[in-house]
Amino acid sequence: MSPEAAPLLTLIHPDWPAPANIRAVCTTRAGGVSQSPWASLNLGGHVGDEPAHVMQNRKRLAVACGLSPGAFGWLNQIHGTEVADLSAGGITGIPEADASFTRATGRACVILTADCLPVILCDRNGTTVASAHAGWRSLCGGVLENLVVSMGLPGNTLIAWLGPAIGPKAFEVGPEVRAAFIAQDLQAEVAFSSLGAREGYYMADIYSLARQRLEALGVKNISGGGLCTVADSQRFYSYRRDGQTGRMATVIWKT
Template sequence: MSSETAPGLPLIHPDWPAPSNIHAVCTTRLGGVSQPPWAGLNLGVHVGDDPVHVRENRTRLADACGLPFDAFGWLDQVHGTEIVSLPVGDASLVPEADASFTRVAGKACAILTADCLPVILCDQKGTAVAAAHAGWRSLCGGVLEHLVAGMGLPGNTLMAWLGPAIGPQKFEVGPEVKAAFIVQHPLARAAFSSEGAREGHYMADIYLLARQRLERLGVRNIYGGGFCTVTDSQRFYSYRRDGQTGRMATVIWKS
């Protein structure tokens, strides 16, 4: 985990050994123009915020990344498992998907979150980048499996970074969530604990669940994790904590 910041806009930079042509950032809620309850750098157009404010926030992100405004491959995320290859044919289209990948330099894969887990990937040669919106539904449904398959690269040539998400001490889920993971992979049992949860419920470690999935795909170089969007209210938006709130972006691109 890294807390480095970029000039003019507080950004988290993944602490991972990516090739020099791979660039990635994760925003915080700091540095934007949105007003409460989206206060700060809200980048989501679907949460009720003033579109003018969101556009200004996205412009600030583009400037901080040194990218054109239209370089970002924003998605209409639906907690599913669809993936897209960027760029899409129509530049004005926002595809309904929860993950994207690209081999095109200067095109950024972008994921919006406010508790769900953002996962970014690249290969050791720096030829491809990818990003996934890995909330529990997408994760359990196989979004990472679909994404790695779409990239067409062996898992052992990839590395991953896990961005800010709800921490294991705050992610209470029902028994159906635990059962959905365990029926696919019994080792997922280790990611659930009854300690601190209401009776009949469990605390889930979405970071561990994602690591297990990636490891089964052959991805051994996994970094990040350790954040908690719920408890770190100064830096992060959290839907579970606040209900109506903004969205952070996790972005990756190659030069």
């Protein structure tokens, strides 16, 4: 079956006050060709899936978005804080980064996740779009701060949406994670609870932590949050739940 004849993908469309020229989607696991344990719309090429299946799935995503496959700025995500500028020249190679931005029309910033938090951003005038892979390491390390600085726009002109991620009832972390966040900002303490966690461990609310970081940058218009990848096995991949599994994509571009 050609990508053009593929069934409609089950996509999540962010409910956020973005300008009319901004498009964004978040995939679910439905609508692809990958077999178990990656079934079915796995978009990650680094998780052991058949490369031909990943390529077919990415073609289906491109068709669903109305973009060419070459428009997607795929990243080699390493749980770091580097930011790739996709604005200048063509997209060549795969940058080693955990965030990207672009001012170019028809060029997509894309993040792959399976529990980590995807964050997308744009400005109120629709000039710039951006995305970040905000797992706890990247988030604590400053990936959102680096991204906003790289965008070169005041935080109070930006709009953010938080995509599906591991929820606060499923995200148990060690005391070192809590300590790392609190060492940078004391208010991070409210995002950790011992309720429901093993002795000495904590349940972490990554949505709350991301909101705190964004608000500190002046980003007050924040939507999304609350879709738990672990709890919803029908729609979402979850590395913590399943181990070997696929990856969803969160994509943003300007028209």
